Amino acid sequence: MSTRKRRTTRAERLSELLRVLADTGELQVGELSARFGVSSATLRRDLAKLEEQRLLTRTHGGARPRGRTNEVPPPYRENRSRDAKRAIVRAAIRTLPSGPHVIALTGGSTTSELARELPGRADLTVVTNALNIAMDLALHPRLKLVVVGGVARPQSYELVGPWAEHVLASISVGTAFVGVDGIEATAGITTHDENEARTNRAMLGRARRVVVLADGSKLGRSTLARMGEIQDVHEVITDSSADPGALAAIRRAGVRVTVVEAGSPEDR
Numbered sequence: 001m002s003t004r005k006r007r008t009t010r011a012e013r014l015s016e017l018l019r020v021l022a023d024t025g026e027l028q029v030g031e032l033s034a035r036f037g038v039s040s041a042t043l044r045r046d047l048a049k050l051e052e053q054r055l056l057t058r059t060h061g062g063a064r065p066r067g068r069t070n071e072v073p074p075p076y077r078e079n080r081s082r083d084a085k086r087a088i089v090r091a092a093i094r095t096l097p098s099g100p101h102v103i104a105l106t107g108g109s110t111t112s113e114l115a116r117e118l119p120g121r122a123d124l125t126v127v128t129n130a131l132n133i134a135m136d137l138a139l140h141p142r143l144k145l146v147v148v149g150g151v152a153r154p155q156s157y158e159l160v161g162p163w164a165e166h167v168l169a170s171i172s173v174g175t176a177f178v179g180v181d182g183i184e185a186t187a188g189i190t191t192h193d194e195n196e197a198r199t200n201r202a203m204l205g206r207a208r209r210v211v212v213l214a215d216g217s218k219l220g221r222s223t224l225a226r227m228g229e230i231q232d233v234h235e236v237i238t239d240s241s242a243d244p245g246a247l248a249a250i251r252r253a254g255v256r257v258t259v260v261e262a263g264s265p266e267d268r
Contacts, residue, residue, distance in 0.1 A: 013038070013046055017063075021056060027063040081215040084239035084262040088213050089114045091237050091260050092177060095211065099123060101174045105133050106200045107158035108179020110213040112136070118143065127171055129159045129199060146171065153196060160199040168202045176207035180214050180227065183236065185249035187222035188229045197225035204228050212236045220246030230255060 013036050021027050027047070033040045047063050050056050056063045092114055096103070100123040105111045107130035115133040118124070118140065125144040128134055134147045150164030178200065182190040189212060191197050204210050210233050219242040235256040238247070242259065251257050 010046065013043075014050060017046060017050065018055060021063065021065055025065060026059075027056070029062055081217065081239070081241075081262070084215045084241065084260075085110045085113045085213075086117075087239060087260040087262045088215065088237050089117050091258055092211060092213055093117060093119070095235070096124075096175070101125070102127065102172065104128065104171075104173045104176040104203050104207060105130060106176070106178050106203060107133065107156045107196075108213070110215065111177055111179040114177055114213065127168075127173060127203075129164050129168075129203065130157050131159065132157045150199065151195075153193065155193070156196060158196055158199070160193075160195045164199045165202040168199070168206055171206055173203070173207040175209045175211060176204055178204065178210060178212045178227070178233075180212055180218055181223040182221035183212055183214055183218055183230075183233075183250070184220055184222045184246065185230050185253045187226065189227045189233060190221075190223040191225050191227055192223050194225040197227045200227045204232055209234050214238050216241030216243070219243055219250075 016036075017027060017032070020032070029040050029043045029047070033043050036043070047056065047058050051058050051063070054066055057066045088110055102125040104127040105115060106128075111130070112133055115126075115128075115136045118126070118137070120140045120142040122142040125146065126137055127146040127148065128137070129148045129150060131152060134145060137143055137145045148159055148164040148167040150159030151161045152159055178189065180189045181192050184190075191200065204227065210228070212233050212235070214236065216239050219238055230250065230253045233255050235258060236250055237258045237260065239260050239262050241262075247257055247259070
């Protein structure tokens with residue numbers, strides 16, 4: 001008996017289109033219409049929307065990247081590995097101690113998910129350099145929110161630069177939850193932009209405990225700019241899709257690794 005392929009939503013398609021473009025450097029409408037189960041006309045409308053947002057340039061029969069970066073903006077990353085990210089976030093929240101505690105959140109789709117799930121504890125102080133996270137946390141009146149200054153990066157919604165680093169230098173953090181574009185035993189924890197990496201490095205340097213939140217696609221991968229060495233990380237929380245070899249190498253470096261199962265009853 002044949003099974004009918006689930007039709008993708010537009011949000012899922014847009015996210016996947018940007019991922020494929022980042023990975024391959026081009027998009028071909030003919031190949032992708034069958035993959036997504038939609039018409040070529042629908043895909044062309046999707047590409048037109050992304051072109052309006054200056055995220056790609058359409059070509060005859062497809063599209064190519066706009067500019068040199070392969071970084072995907074946060075709204076289009078949040079639909080990827082959603083179940084895994086939620087499971088990771090729930091595991092991260094369980095590590096929070098009782099009593100007054102200061103946590104820091106870098107930008108990223110998983111840390112953004114964490115911000116939405118944080119308990120409204122009056123004894124929690126949250127420091128962040130991510131504008132979207134700050135907006136979500138502003139709706140939690142019991143939390144104390146500290147937003148560092150800086151220059152906004154539209155690709156990640158993070159505030160970066162000397163102003164942000166100056167504020168971070170005066171703050172003490174209990175736990176820093178870090179979003180990354182790559183984590184690998186030799187390369188350490190990395191991101192796409194050198195200014196973002198420097199500001200996030202300043203945040204990590206103020207934390208007694210550093211926890212990397214990364215779905216399995218980030219393990220064993222490195223990108224342009226290093227935020228820190230693997231030895232700067234105390235724990236990595238990821239999901240079971242992570243490469244076993246990459247996990248083993250991180251463990252050998254002395255880092256605690258917690259692997260969650262996306263969609264398990266405990267994490268729903």
